[in-house]
Amino acid sequence: MDEFFNWDDDLLIGVADLDEQHEACARLLERLFRVLFEAENSGDSLPSTSIAELSRLFEDLHALISEHFLEEETLMREVDFPGRDNHIREHNMLRAELLHYKGTLLHQDGGLDIKMLMRLKKWFVSHIVHKDRDFADFLKTREQLASLRKG
Numbered sequence: 555m556d557e558f559f560n561w562d563d564d565l566l567i568g569v570a571d572l573d574e575q576h577e578a579c580a581r582l583l584e585r586l587f588r589v590l591f592e593a594e595n596s597g598d599s600l601p602s603t604s605i606a607e608l609s610r611l612f613e614d615l616h617a618l619i620s621e622h623f624l625e626e627e628t629l630m631r632e633v634d635f636p637g638r639d640n641h642i643r644e645h646n647m648l649r650a651e652l653l654h655y656k657g658t659l660l661h662q663d664g665g666l667d668i669k670m671l672m673r674l675k676k677w678f679v680s681h682i683v684h685k686d687r688d689f690a691d692f693l694k695t696r697e698q699l700a701s702l703r704k705g
C-alpha cells in the first residue's frame with residue numbers, strides 16, 4: 555500500500571518546534587489512514603476494535619492539533635504578526651471541523667472515512683505551505699533585522 559501522507563521536507567517551514575509538530579500530525583494522519591484502510595477492506599462494517607483504535611488516534615490527533623494551533627497563535631501574538639487574524643480564522647475553521655468529526659465518531663460508523671482524511675490532509679498541506687510558511691518567513695525576517703541592529 556502506498557503511503558497516504560508521505561512526509562516531505564518540502565513541507566518544512568524552518569521553525570524547528572513547529573516543523574516537529576507538523577510532522578507528528580502527519581504521522582498520526584498516516585496511522586489513522588492505515589487503520590481505516592485495513593478496517594474498510596476487511597468487511598462490511600468496522601469491527602469494534604478498529605472503532606476504538608480510530609477513536610483513540612483521532613483523540614490524539616485532535617489534542618496534538620489543538621496544542622499546535624495554540625502554540626502558533628501565542629507566538630503570533632508575541633511578535634505581533636500582522637496576518638494573525640486571518641491565520642487564526644483558518645485554524646478556527648479546522649477546529650470546528652474536528653469537533654464535528656469528533657461528534658460523529660461517538661456515533662460510530664460513517665463519521666470517519668477516507669474521504670474525510672483526504673480533506674484533512676489537503677487542508678493541512680495547503681495551510682502549511684501558505685499560511686504557516688508566511689508566518690515563518692515573517693519570523694525569519696524579524697530575526698535578521700534584529701541581528702542587523704545588534705551587529
Ligand SMILES: [Fe+2]
Nearest residue numbers: 572576626686
Ligand atoms: Fe501549523
Ligand SMILES: [Fe+2]
Nearest residue numbers: 626681685686
Ligand atoms: Fe497555522
